[in-house]
Amino acid sequence: MILAVASGKGGTGKTSISVNLARVLGFPVQLLDCDVEEPNAHLFLRGALIGEEEINIAVPEIDATACSACDDCVNFCQFNALASFCSTPLVFPELCHGCGGCTLVCPRDAIREVDFRIGTIKTFVDQNITLKSGCLDVGVSLASALVNSVKSCLDKGVTAILDAPPGTACPAVATLRNVDFVVLVTDPTPFGLHDLKLAVDTVRELQLPFGVVINRVGIGDDRVTRFCTEENIPVLLEIPDDRRIAEAYSRGELIVEMLPEYRACFERLWQAITREAAKGGAR
Amino acid sequence: MKELIVISGKGGTGKTSITASFAMLAHRPVVADSDVDASDLHLVLSPKVREKHIFMSGHQAKIMEEVCCNCGVCLPVCRFGAILPPSPGDGNDTCRIDPTACEGCGACVHACPMDVIEFPERQCGEWMISDTVCGPMVHARLGVAVENSGKLVTTVRQQARRIAEEGDHPIIIVDGPPGIGCPVIASITGASHVLIVTEPSVSGEHDMERVLNLTRHFAIPTSVCVNKWDINAEMSERIEERAREAGAQVVSRIRYDPSVTWAQIQQRTVIETDSPCAEDIRRVWKELALQ
Numbered sequence: 114m115i116l117a118v119a120s121g122k123g124g125t126g127k128t129s130i131s132v133n134l135a136r137v138l139g140f141p142v143q144l145l146d147c148d149v150e151e152p153n154a155h156l157f158l159r160g161a162l163i164g165e166e167e168i169n170i171a172v173p174e175i176d177a178t179a180c181s182a183c184d185d186c187v188n189f190c191q192f193n194a195l196a197s198f199c200s201t202p203l204v205f206p207e208l209c210h211g212c213g214g215c216t217l218v219c220p221r222d223a224i225r226e227v228d229f230r231i232g233t234i235k236t237f238v239d240q241n242i243t244l245k246s247g248c249l250d251v252g253v254s255l256a257s258a259l260v261n262s263v264k265s266c267l268d269k270g271v272t273a274i275l276d277a278p279p280g281t282a283c284p285a286v287a288t289l290r291n292v293d294f295v296v297l298v299t300d301p302t303p304f305g306l307h308d309l310k311l312a313v314d315t316v317r318e319l320q321l322p323f324g325v326v327i328n329r330v331g332i333g334d335d336r337v338t339r340f341c342t343e344e345n346i347p348v349l350l351e352i353p354d355d356r357r358i359a360e361a362y363s364r365g366e367l368i369v370e371m372l373p374e375y376r377a378c379f380e381r382l383w384q385a386i387t388r389e390a391a392k393g394g395a396r
Numbered sequence: 397m398k399e400l401i402v403i404s405g406k407g408g409t410g411k412t413s414i415t416a417s418f419a420m421l422a423h424r425p426v427v428a429d430s431d432v433d434a435s436d437l438h439l440v441l442s443p444k445v446r447e448k449h450i451f452m453s454g455h456q457a458k459i460m461e462e463v464c465c466n467c468g469v470c471l472p473v474c475r476f477g478a479i480l481p482p483s484p485g486d487g488n489d490t491c492r493i494d495p496t497a498c499e500g501c502g503a504c505v506h507a508c509p510m511d512v513i514e515f516p517e518r519q520c521g522e523w524m525i526s527d528t529v530c531g532p533m534v535h536a537r538l539g540v541a542v543e544n545s546g547k548l549v550t551t552v553r554q555q556a557r558r559i560a561e562e563g564d565h566p567i568i569i570v571d572g573p574p575g576i577g578c579p580v581i582a583s584i585t586g587a588s589h590v591l592i593v594t595e596p597s598v599s600g601e602h603d604m605e606r607v608l609n610l611t612r613h614f615a616i617p618t619s620v621c622v623n624k625w626d627i628n629a630e631m632s633e634r635i636e637e638r639a640r641e642a643g644a645q646v647v648s649r650i651r652y653d654p655s656v657t658w659a660q661i662q663q664r665t666v667i668e669t670d671s672p673c674a675e676d677i678r679r680v681w682k683e684l685a686l687q
Binding site: 121122123124125129148149150151153156157160176191192196210211212213214217219249251252253255256278279280281282283284285286290302303304307308311314315318332333334340356359360362363364365 | 404405406407408409412431432434436439447454455473475476494497499500501502506507513538540541542545546554572574575577578579580581595596597598599600602603606607609610614615627628631654657660661663669
């Protein structure tokens with residue numbers, strides 16, 4: 114089972130739910146932090162860092178002696194990563210998406226590809242959890258490329274939980290593509306509801322089965338619950354608004370360890386996920 | 397003309413509630429929402445849409461399935477896994493493009509020996525100019541599962557600037573996106589001031605440091621505000637210390653206040669209600685000294 118924990122709105126509790134769920138499972142689980150712009154899952158685990166890998170994309174390097182300044186590559190590039198100055202084009206690697214198209218169009222084979230670092234993937238092991246944490250370099254904009262690298266660490270035979278970035282743009286879509294089930298986390302507020310609807314549109318577009326977790330129940334109104342009922346979306350878990358949870362979270366502590374009465378909640382969540390995934394969930 | 401961008405690194409720290417209050421406090425602002433894939437500012441400011449524009453950006457490959465000869469040359473060319481091989485079992489006899497995975501690079505278009513891959517412009521969303529009680533507002537909505545959020549952000553900011561210049565508005569207030577990637581970079585480049593709203597948690601601290609590195613990278617004057625500070629006073633202290641060390645201005649804290657959600661439910665900004673934290677927000681606005 115590959116499970117993604119996502120949300121439209123940020124700060125609804127994706128990471129909290131991912132790490133706490135991973136912990137109560139008890140069996141070996143891979144946790145993939147796909148929120149590569151702001152990875153946080155490692156802050157809640159106490160395990161050792163056992164490895165760090167640099168992630169690069171392939172960007173062009175032009176051999177000035179072979180280049181005829183025909184500008185075919187400049188005209189081809191959709192991302193303005195190559196610019197013409199009446200001589201060998203200049204490369205702007207931070208704009209390059211690494212598609213390799215310029216090497217295909219160059220009539221003189223004057224372009225080779227070199228590595229351009231976009232971030233790292235760190236591996237932590239803590240009890241039953243192996244965490245792969247993607248971390249985008251500051252100033253780099255290619256988050257979805259790094260998300261795809263994090264996902265390539267997936268070991269197919271082992272249960273995986275993917276902590277997704279907020280929103281519904283490319284990095285979130287890259288995280289969600291081809292997972293088996295999506296948990297959408299929201300809070301019962303107007304912002305939470307609005308962004309939940311966007312997230313629901315996105316998972317429906319991707320044709321993925323999904324269910325909803327409502328966090329901090331009690332802080333707002335019941336419109337999220339009503340929306341889920343109307344849309345036939347299973348509510349997998351409701352977590353009450355509990356200041357002790359916010360405080361434990363603020364210190365980087367796991368809810369299921371500091372407030373053991375919540376263990377059963379997360380165990381029930383897993384049962385609900387497996388049940389809904391077997392049924393196909395909402396779509 | 398000044399342009400304040402409110403960002404946070406971590407999502408859900410209270411950016412939008414604070415930005416909406418600033419929009420009410422500011423004198424003749426233009427308001428913009430550059431969180432284009434999960435925009436919420438309109439839920440509080442209730443804009444009346446005056447103009448709506450389709451946002452076209454980039455291209456998307458599309459295989460003409462009726463003439464594709466299934467040679468498969470395009471398959472290894474695509475580095476984004478966007479070309480799906482034929483699967484006759486599902487009724488798909490030719491290669492197809494997964495539009496949610498297509499990066500719009502055009503490599504397959506170039507590689508196709510039969511010239512049967514089209515490359516039309518892609519509609520990525522829409523942007524609007526609206527009227528609010530605070531003044532004109534530019535906002536947008538990114539399409540579902542599409543690319544180019546950064547370019548839509550740039551469009552929103554350009555339009556806000558144009559309106560501010562034409563109408564002689566002294567300030568633009570922008571509700572920014574979370575994270576540090578493409579839409580954030582597009583939101584802050586060239587801005588006159590950034591406010592980072594964070595929260596006192598290990599995540600808030602970690603994410604603030606990364607986003608502070610980003611504003612430093614672009615050399616933009618930055619202030620930091622700890623929202624919901626009383627959830628963890630010790631952590632609030634630590635975050636402010638880190639922010640100062642990094643050269644940011646630290647402004648007053650904002651207390652944790654459940655009535656912020658009630659303001660949201662009533663579609664009002666926090667400072668229009670009797671929320672205890674309204675005075676904290678007023679103080680922060682004053683300290684930013686943008687007007």
